[in-house]
Amino acid sequence: MTMRLWKIFGGLKLAGHKTMSMEDATEATPLPKILTLPLKQHIGHAAEAIVNVGDKVLKGQMIAAAKDYVSTPIHASSSGTVIAIEERPVPHPSGKTTDCIVIETDGEDKWIERVENANYRQLDASALRNIIRDSGIVGLGGAGFPSFIKLNPGPGNMVDTLILNGAECEPYITCDAMLMQEHGRKIIDGLNIMRHALQVERCIIAVEDNKRAAHTMLVNALQEHEAEYIDVVQIPTLYPAGGEKQLIKTLTGKEVPSNGLPINIGIVCHNVATAAAVADAVLEGKPLISRYVTVTGEGIEHPRNLDVLIGTPLNEIIELCGKRSEANQYIIGGPMMGFEIADTNIPVIKTCNCILIQNKKTEAEFVMPCIRCGQCAAVCPAQLLPQQLYWYARAKNFDKTQDYNLFDCIECGCCTYVCPSHIPLVQYYRFAKTEIWAQEQEKKSSDIARQRHEFRQFRMERKKAENEERKRQKKELLKKVSGKKDSADDAKKAAIKEAMERVKAKREAQSAIAKNTDNLTEKQKKEIAEIEARRKKAKEEN
Numbered sequence: 001m002t003m004r005l006w007k008i009f010g011g012l013k014l015a016g017h018k019t020m021s022m023e024d025a026t027e028a029t030p031l032p033k034i035l036t037l038p039l040k041q042h043i044g045h046a047a048e049a050i051v052n053v054g055d056k057v058l059k060g061q062m063i064a065a066a067k068d069y070v071s072t073p074i075h076a077s078s079s080g081t082v083i084a085i086e087e088r089p090v091p092h093p094s095g096k097t098t099d100c101i102v103i104e105t106d107g108e109d110k111w112i113e114r115v116e117n118a119n120y121r122q123l124d125a126s127a128l129r130n131i132i133r134d135s136g137i138v139g140l141g142g143a144g145f146p147s148f149i150k151l152n153p154g155p156g157n158m159v160d161t162l163i164l165n166g167a168e169c170e171p172y173i174t175c176d177a178m179l180m181q182e183h184g185r186k187i188i189d190g191l192n193i194m195r196h197a198l199q200v201e202r203c204i205i206a207v208e209d210n211k212r213a214a215h216t217m218l219v220n221a222l223q224e225h226e227a228e229y230i231d232v233v234q235i236p237t238l239y240p241a242g243g244e245k246q247l248i249k250t251l252t253g254k255e256v257p258s259n260g261l262p263i264n265i266g267i268v269c270h271n272v273a274t275a276a277a278v279a280d281a282v283l284e285g286k287p288l289i290s291r292y293v294t295v296t297g298e299g300i301e302h303p304r305n306l307d308v309l310i311g312t313p314l315n316e317i318i319e320l321c322g323k324r325s326e327a328n329q330y331i332i333g334g335p336m337m338g339f340e341i342a343d344t345n346i347p348v349i350k351t352c353n354c355i356l357i358q359n360k361k362t363e364a365e366f367v368m369p370c371i372r373c374g375q376c377a378a379v380c381p382a383q384l385l386p387q388q389l390y391w392y393a394r395a396k397n398f399d400k401t402q403d404y405n406l407f408d409c410i411e412c413g414c415c416t417y418v419c420p421s422h423i424p425l426v427q428y429y430r431f432a433k434t435e436i437w438a439q440e441q442e443k444k445s446s447d448i449a450r451q452r453h454e455f456r457q458f459r460m461e462r463k464k465a466e467n468e469e470r471k472r473q474k475k476e477l478l479k480k481v482s483g484k485k486d487s488a489d490d491a492k493k494a495a496i497k498e499a500m501e502r503v504k505a506k507r508e509a510q511s512a513i514a515k516n517t518d519n520l521t522e523k524q525k526k527e528i529a530e531i532e533a534r535r536k537k538a539k540e541e542n
């Protein structure tokens with residue numbers, strides 16, 4: 001059945017330059033002496049080293065753990081000894097350095113014990129996502145987003161279509177095409193695992209119509225699988241038909257909303273190489289420790305695809321393919337979306353799909369003022385107004401760039417390619433995005449600092465109020481206690497007074513008794529005198 005396809009806006013028909021690197025079968029590169037594994041090879045937080053210098057590690061052993069939800073672990077690509085954990089240069093347009101684990105290989109290439117899950121259908125979605133996360137799998141199409149997250153649609157999101165992107169529309173790059181030709185069956189295994197995790201009915205594998213061999217291999221592999229729920233679809237060769245939003249539009253006619261994600265319209269999209277990595281991880285217990293890399297361009301004697309261990313020095317694989325003496329430009333990725341590097345003494349990382357080596361033109365292309373020709377807008381696949389974005393980015397009016405949907409720009413470079421004034425438009429958009437992110441980060445940091453300050457103030461005021469309340473309560477208690485004391489004193493005073501009065505009364509009674517003796521008879525007086533005399537005598541005798 002032929003599937004209906006939709007046309008995307010804009011785009012360019014570019015010379016492919018693909019056949020030069022597709023003549024030979026893909027070969028694995030020799031085991032390097034040193035592997036340099038950056039802790040950050042993906043979008044999100046860097047992983048955290050869980051080994052120390054001097055530790056012996058095995059191939060496939062986790063050496064850095066995911067630090068956050070949007071993060072993935074890193075694994076040793078071969079067995080050996082950790083000889084350093086330090087900052088080293090990594091593939092980045094700025095030539096920046098980042099923390100890396102450096103392994104000296106022992107030549108044994110000895111694997112850790114692997115857990116194979118051939119019966120993955122008995123596992124639930126969460127268990128499959130955990131295997132995929134713990135295997136360090138990220139999007140291998142270039143973006144490097146942790147793949148397990150895309151397999152977790154989250155509550156309230158229904159997925160009806162799973163797309164595998166095998167379009168590989170950028171000139172020169174052929175690693176996905178070679179993978180489809182050589183490992184079509186593995187890609188379909190990976191697709192089936194993802195389908196099981198997402199519980200989705202409809203699956204599409206998209207391949208550009210200039211990759212006939214890859215298409216044939218996938219169709220043959222599908223027949224073996226008897227997977228009638230999967231469509232392998234050839235899409236027109238057009239740059240950037242492989243952009244995620246453009247591919248979704250071509251295959252389904254649906255538009256991903258501005259600033260939205262494919263999941264918002266019930267679609268999940270993965271790269272074909274990511275699917276193969278998922279199959280390796282689940283079925284064979286192999287984490288992501290190698291990938292296909294295209295080494296190509298006019299500056300290379302023997303352009304081809306290589307199966308490279310992550311962490312292998314880039315200059316070793318360039319040497320393997322033979323660099324022409326006049327070659328003077330090194331690009332990671334393709335000519336449209338890749339970035340130039342000055343130094344090849346950097347490692348291959350998970351997102352490194354191509355090394356393009358060219359003879360850069362020496363004559364300078366002078367940048368001229370914008371002539372408002374509108375060619376950039378005519379080719380923009382995101383239907384933006386590149387010249388307006390350029391004005392506002394140049395004027396550092398970043399609010400306005402956002403009003404013109406800067407973040408819908410996929411940095412495809414079509415506008416720059418057609419601009420007759422040679423304005424490096426994409427560079428302005430990247431600059432604007434970086435500035436906006438930095439400002440947001442700064443705002444976030446200052447918001448956090450303000451919240452901390454406000455919380456501290458609140459805590460201090462609360463403490464002060466609590467102290468005052470405590471003091472007030474104490475005072476009240478003291479007052480109550482002293483009130484009771486006063487009444488106790490009064491009672492005591494009254495008792496003393498009473499006692500004194502009793503004593504006084506007794507004395508008066510006694511004196512009254514004394515007075516009564518005056519009225520005694522002579523006889524009584526005599527008897528008393530005798531008693532007194534006897535008492536006196538008895539006292540003396542004693």
Ligand code: SF4
Pocket residue numbers: 369370371372373374375376377386387390415418419420421422423425
């Ligand atoms: S293509 Fe270049 S010159 Fe033409 S409108 Fe766009 S930015 Fe201006």
Ligand code: SF4
Pocket residue numbers: 376379380381382383384385386408409410411412413414415416425426429
């Ligand atoms: S780089 Fe951005 S603005 Fe330029 S054509 Fe591509 S999507 Fe449009």
